[in-house]
Amino acid sequence: MSKGLPGPTASGSSRPDDPIMWLRCAILGDVTRVAVAGEVDLSNAHLLTELLESVATRTPLVAVDLSEVTFFGAYGTDALVRARRLLADRGGRLTLCRPAPVVRRVLDVTGTLAGFEVVDAPAPPNGHGRSARPVTIVRAGS
Template identity: 35%
Template sequence: MELNVSTASQGGHAVVTATGELDLYTAPRLQAALAGLLRDQADHIVVDLSGVEFCDSTGMNVLLAAMKRLKEQGGSLELAAPRPAVKRILQVTGLDTVFTVTEAAPVLDAG
């Protein structure tokens, strides 16, 4: 399965939308998108997981590393709308207490 990643930015806020499976083979795509936003000095990144059907430890590590770097820059990372399978991984690993997780998919203002 593929992983499609798209980003949208507005001011210092950015939304990363991932769809598909986030695993050892596809995680570099998400990592590259997040690294680009970090370079662009985004101060708040929301990762929309509503289209992610599977996420393994590699995917979680990419999200953790991005959150750590963003916090070091004074920013924040939020996970939005994880599907039940991804939510279960967050709960089993205890990462649901590390990440800010919201139920609703993110919306950037149209202007």
């Protein structure tokens, strides 16, 4: 690894242009399904926050599928807590569908797991069969 490049991510990728998180969103009637895959950390959790805040006004239920998350940091916890609060303020609900063990552990350690409705079943299907959209962090000057 050359000097000045970031070290490998939690998944082992050392290429700075490799996407580390994928997001997929579908609105089906009164349910919004958000699927998250890969790593949720300081560099990208704001994208999850923005997506969840955006869809919180569209349907009364947001189901977040976290089954394919491989790394989950404190900023991911903050994104989920903020979305849950925003939905509750508007009379809606946020459910966590099949959270990966790493997600459960972080939410449990931070004392926030009990505040979430956790469903150990898949989120409602997205109905489109499209693959997740990779999210690549673009740094200024790149």
